[in-house]
Amino acid sequence: MKNILPAQCPICEGELIITDVVCTNCDTHMNGVFSMSGLSKLDSEQLEFVEVFIKCRGNIKEMEKELGVSYPTVKSRLEQIAKIMGFENKQRQEEDRMDILEGVRKGEISVDDAINLLKE
Numbered sequence: 001m002k003n004i005l006p007a008q009c010p011i012c013e014g015e016l017i018i019t020d021v022v023c024t025n026c027d028t029h030m031n032g033v034f035s036m037s038g039l040s041k042l043d044s045e046q047l048e049f050v051e052v053f054i055k056c057r058g059n060i061k062e063m064e065k066e067l068g069v070s071y072p073t074v075k076s077r078l079e080q081i082a083k084i085m086g087f088e089n090k091q092r093q094e095e096d097r098m099d100i101l102e103g104v105r106k107g108e109i110s111v112d113d114a115i116n117l118l119k120e
Contacts (some may be wrong), residue, residue, distance in 0.1 A: 038085030
């Protein structure tokens with residue numbers, strides 16, 4: 001099994017950069033400063049969540065069943081991952097508020113859960 005690059009420095013929690021890349025086929029070496037993708041910034045639990053998201057084709061109801069968690073928990077984890085990946089967006093926050101209210105209207109989430117989500 002290959003080692004997975006940590007999302008941040010295990011000593012100071014600073015940003016990590018890649019400075020050496022090697023081809024496993026032809027042994028070509030490249031040195032420099034390479035940035036990591038947004039997915040590289042996620043820890044193993046968050047990556048597993050993204051995999052479930054893709055498996056469920058983004059269907060939150062299916063994710064609830066697959067993960068055994070509530071609608072607010074799924075939405076909260078999605079928001080956390082989006083922030084880590086640099087996708088924080090004020091318009092999206094407003095759309096999320098509307099989604100929460102729509103979830104209450106449809107009976108998908110409770111009023112108490114909606115209140116908790118809206119406070120975040």
